[in-house]
Amino acid sequence: MVTAVKRVAILIAVVLAAGIAAVAGATLIIPRDTVREAVIAEIRAVTGLDPVLRGPVTVSMFPAATISFSDVVLGEPVGDPAFAVEQLTANLRLMPLLAGHIEIADISLVKPRIAVLVESDGHTNWSALIDTLARALKPDARRDERVLSFSEIRIEDGVIAMRNADRSIEETLDEVELSLAWPSIARSFAAAGHLVWHGEKIDASVSIADFPAALAGNNSGVKFRANAGPLKAAFDGAMSYEPSLKIDGTLAADAASLRDALRWSNDRPLPAGGLGRFALKARAGVNGGTISLSNLNIEVDGNVAEGALSYAATGRQMLQGTLAVEKLDLSPYGTAFRLIAENTRDWDSRSLKLDWFSGWDADLRLSAAGVHFSHADLGRTAIAANMRGGRLVITIGESQSFGGLVTGTIAVAKEDTGAAVKSQMQFADIDMEQCLSQLFGVRRLEGSGNLVFSVESAGLNVQELAKNLNGTAEIAAKQGALSGLNVDQLLRRLQRAPLSANGDFRSGRTPYDKLNIGLHIAQGIATLDDVHLEGPSVRLTLTGTTSIPERELDLSGTAGLFANPADANVTFELPFVVQGPWDSPLMLPDPQTLIRRSGATAPLLDALQDRRTREAVRSAIERLTGSGGGGADRNPR
Secondary structure, eight states: OHHHHHHHHHHHHHHHHHHHHHHHHHHHHSOHHHHHHHHHHHHHHHHSSOEEEOSOEEEEOSSSOEEEEEEEEESOSSSSOSEEEEEEEEEEOHHHHHTTOOOEEEEEEEEEEEEEEEOTTSOBTTHHHHHHHHHHTOTTOOGGGOOOOOOEEEEEEEEEEEEEGGGTEEEEEEEEEEEEEOOSSSSOEEEEEEEEETTEEEEEEEEESOHHHHHTTOOEEEEEEEEOSSOEEEEEEEEEOSSSOEEEEEEEEEESOHHHHHHHHOOOOOOSSOOOSEEEEEEEEEETTEEEEEEEEEEETTEEEEEEEEEEOSSSOEEEEEEEEEEEEOGGGTTTOOSBOTTSSSBOOSOOOOGGGTTOEEEEEEEEEEEEETTEEEOSEEEEEEEETTEEEEEEEEEOOTTSEEEEEEEEEEETTEEEEEEEEEEEEEEHHHHHHHHHOOOSBOSEEEEEEEEEEEESSHHHHHHTOEEEEEEEEEEEEEETOOHHHHHHHHHHOTTOOOSOOOOSEEEEEEEEEEEEEETTEEEEEEEEEEOSSEEEEEEEEEETTTTEEEEEEEEEEESSTTOOOEEEEEEEEEEEESSSOEEEEOHHHHHHHOTTTHHHHHHTTSHHHHHHHHHHHHHHHTOOOTTOOOOOO
8 A cells, every 4th residue: 555655656756756857848849039939929919009118028928827917008108008018927837838839728917007099980999909819719710820839818907097088088997907808719708806996896797799700890699797885787789889888788787776876977966865775677778879768667766667768878868758757756855955944844954956957958758647756746747858958847747646637848048146937837727725734834715716826046055045026826616715714704703793793714715716826926926917706705805915925915905795696786795815825824804894884883993083173182182191203203194
């Protein structure tokens, strides 16, 4: 047994000695200069570029046959060369070396810098490399053209700089660690490793099923996987670039936070609110400079939509598409825009941040079976959103909401003063209470009818927009009521006992058959041009103003009481004023009318019309109170 082990050990030692001797012999047989020139020639043949050696060259035959070049440049050595590397090491194949031939097994690139410059015609500074590889990998290529002997290239601590001057794009990939499976013995190509982009490490892999066909511009299968910190993506399909770039396949991507993914990939400002959980799956296609996503299923913040999108990446960059969603919940984006400040009755005073309006154009169509935002719920809705030059126009083609139909446009543009807003809206056959309370926080008007308004304004926030508001509005309602006020009951009580009211009439309801309101708005002050209310037993007319910034009323009017709708004769008429906040206004009847209606005080009011009586009353009051009139003006008014 011991003898057998010794024999094996001796055999192994002999083999090792023979190998060392063979390598040593090869070192003597093949001069180092020959090895260097052979490797340089193969690199030149593979890349189509002339290596420029700007540093020392080291050849080692033990323990492994390698040759290392320091400070190597491929292409023009001035300016930004296509390829520059601190150290290029080629490992040589042992068996061909023993036979006196130089063949590269693999190449290691330490700290390479690869520059990719895209020209206006779509070609790059690497076009010569691609053409050379395509010729070498043709099945019918001549033997002297089949120059690829090595099957792997390793990149360590590399940098890839990409630049497209026409589109002002400059990107840098740092800490590149890749292993390239070079197709010397197979038609496929694969690369795997990691790199750092925008401060985030990306683990990536790509494989090409038919590398020679891909280099020649013909169709070839492609698979791609990437896993960055905020985003994961995968593609499985085919590509070609003759006569133009074409890619077709299945794309899938997901992110825990779309906001983080967009912020990582692009420094462009983003709107406030939302942009959380994200997932996408679609049939992706690239044709020339257009990227299209069909059979699209996308989820953002719990909203799931289906449809198609396309993006024109050349010329005027434009995002277009059509999406359909069952239930669109806009509440995650409520922090970006609110009319009413939270937990208050005031307009929102936060600055409107519209920096994200700049730098992109879009034309999107969206349909939803239901829409929820803030405190409002809309029914089936069709919307078109168009972004041009920093101006967003939202067109509501049809929204079956508030029991009726809503149409109109809302335009928002970014300006130095903040935002410029212009809107024209039509609400037909809607539930007034539901609509006004959900959209504007007004809960005093019941009934159904139409609302039409056309307004425009500019300001830094909603509060300033309210202050600078201009436009017109009309309301035509029917079969409803004014809540918080019972005019019929009030008039009848004052008719019986004019001085019995306590002065606070904010309770009950005033039914109406017809209500018409017309007003115009100038710098946030709405002036009532035409307000008429006709109820079963009450008629009201109003004039005055309301401050939209302060949400305050300052109105005066006349309430008339009549026996029945068929009788036009008013049995009791009372002027009044309405003042106070929109949510809780105070109605005050005219005191002189009440005094006149009172049998006990009416003679006193009549007597005070006489100057002598008025002076006598004044003198008596002054004697009783001890307040002398002095030089006060006693002229009647």
